Amino acid sequence: MTLHQFIAELNSIIWGPATLVLLVGTGVYLTWRLQLIQLLRLPMALGLLFKPAQGKGDLSPFAALCTALSATIGTGNIVGVATAIKIGGPGALFWMWLAAFFGMATKYAECLLAVKFRTTDKHGRIAGGPMYYIEKGLGLGWLAKLFAMFGVGVAFFGIGTFAQVNAITDAMHIAFHIPTWVTAIALTVLVAAVVLGGVSRIAAVAQKLVPAMAIGYLLACLWILGLNHSNILPAIELVLHSAFNPTAAAGGFLGATVAMALQIGIARGVFSNESGLGSAPIAAAAAKTNEPAEQGLVSMTGTFFDTIIVCTMTGLVLIITGVWNGDAAGAAMTSAAFATGGNALIGQYLVTIALVCFAFTTILGWNYYGERCWTYLTADRGSRVYQLIFLSLIAMGAFIKLDLIWMLADCVNGLMAIPNLIAIIGLRQVIVSETQGYFARLRLAGVPA
Template sequence: MNFHALLADINAIVWGPITLCLLVGTGLYLTVRLKLIQVFKLPMALGLLFKPASGKGDLSSFAALCTALSATIGTGNIVGVATAIKIGGPGALFWMWLAAFFGMATKYAECMLAVKYRTTDAKGNIAGGPMYYIERGLGLKWLAKIFAIFGVGVAFFGIGTFAQVNAISDAMTIAFEIPSWVTAVVLTLMVAAVTLGGVKRIANVAQKLVPTMALGYVLACMWVLFTFSDQILPAFELVLHSAFTPISAAGGFLGATVAQALQIGIARGVFSNESGLGSAPIAAAAAKTNEPVEQGLVSMTGTFFDTILICTMTGLVLIITGVWSGDTAGAAMTSAAFAASGSEVIGQYVVTIALVCFAFTTILGWHYYGERCWYYLTGSRLGDNGIKIYQFTFLGLIAGGAFIHLDLIWMLADTVNGLMAIPNLIALIGLRHVILKETRKYFAKQQALANQSTLTQQG
């Protein structure tokens, strides 16, 4: 058995019924017990994005969200959606929506816990995330270490390096005929220039780049949707139909079962928005706030922006233009979809620039996530030397990521993502009573303040 076949078998186990039930089941449980918090508290969460920073922390709530979004808005929004629909058909988009809807409750819970259980490390920096709420909340340090090991694995071999670098390299070659080795060298130098400056430099770049690139990409998608406006309703019908019905082969599409659509849709949904993965809580823990619930609400909007908005835009563009059943795949498939609008500029250049920006910021965010996991494992023993080992290893993997085959990259990324999610989901289940208690206490306090304000005005 070769390595590719072995990895395929491991991936099938990792993303088997147990993990899928854990992901969806945890989100479903939290959705019900938190009384559809992702629906009824979304307006409040969006309002909190603009609340002035106050409290202990390294970053504003908005900066923490942008740092988290820098890691989540990446190739999953362009290449990941294309891969999901190519393998599972249009129905995969429905399962991405489902994963995102329940994932919003999961993202709220894990980011709220990150602030509640955060601490300060030996260097005076805020330290938080699943490692800390597993250790300090559940008292299971061994499980916290397992999470941190998988976290470093995702940073090194999953979302953080290979998938992003390969996507950037392919896009630059297709659009500008730039050799892969040139892209690898330039990208490595750019990543080093930002990441070696620490979390505040990463956050500063993220605050400027993430909103701009997201808005630009959404506008480009809206242009294509406007051009094919008569196909939007049929596209939604196709998504809903194929989510529950096998799709036969057509053109370059090999056909897909409902199980394939479900599995690839949820896997790519998690790859895209990272809800339940345990990554976003690491950034959320650094937020300047004294209210864990408020940061949980702010962080919850990340899944909304990432999957409900941006992934949906990409998916609809792929479906209404018909390229999903063609012979292209990955970034080339998405570029072909935008080119179908009749504008070569949008198809070739705007998509390429968006992909490069998305992937670049994802690399930055995951460098930070992996570094915090690495520090949790080695900080007390290796100190600054340990961080240097991590940084140079990460940069080395960035340099080599452009030369690895696409299929192997996505399979490896899916595998380590699933392994990272399992200990985090176990922690969320174990701390479910804390999540409910903190949430109820916060909203009871807010209601009391509102009642007091009303009485004061009436008096």
């Protein structure tokens, strides 16, 4: 059995029915227990983005969200959506929506727990995330260490390095004919300049770059949708139909079953928004707030922005332009969509610039996540060793094949999610009581809640 075959087999096991039921089931349960919090409290959550920071912490709530979004808005929004639709057909986009809707409740819960159980390390920095609420909340130190090991694995071999670096080097080579080794060196130097400055520098870059790149990309998508507005309604109808019916082969598309659309849609949705993965809580824990539930509300908007808005825009552009059933794949498929729906030159460079920005910020965010997992495992020692390994893997990631990268990323994603979801389920009463207490305090203070 080759390495490729082994990872493919492992991936099918990790992302089998059990994991999908655990992921979506946790979100469904929390949606019920928290009384549709992701829908009914979304306006309030969006308003909290602009509330001044109050309480102990390293970052403002908005900076913590931007740090988390820097890791979530990445290649999953461009390459991941294209891959999902290429494999599972337009119906995969529906399952991404569903995963995101229930995932918002999961994101709320895990980020609430991160603030609830956070602590301070020996350097005076806030330390929090699933490893802490698993250990302090559940009392399962071995499971906390397992999560941290998987977290380092994702940072080193999954979302954090290989998938992003490969996407950047490929895009720069195709658009600007820059040799892969040149991009790899330049990227390594740029990442080093930011991440060696710690979470404050990462957050400072994220606060400026994340909103700008997201707004710019959305405007470009709206431009394509505006030029092809007559195809929007048929595209949505195709998404809904394909979600529950097999997608017939057409053009370069080989056809897809409903099960395939469901599996790839949920897997890519989780890869994109990271709900239930346990990554965003690491950034959320650093927020300056005294209310765990408040940061949970702020953090759940990340899933809304990432999947419900950005991924939807990408998916609709791919479908209305018809490139999803062509021969292109990955970033080339998204680039072809912008070229077909708008202008060839603009499409090529716009997607390249967006992809590079998205992937670069994801590398920064995952460097921080991986480092916090690393310091948890090593009792707050060896940060410099971690940084050197991370930077060396960035340089290596440019030379690994795309399909192998995505399968490897899916594997470590799933492994990281399982301990986190176990903790969320085990601490469900804490989540519910903390939420009820927060809204009760708001009512007593005369604040509409």
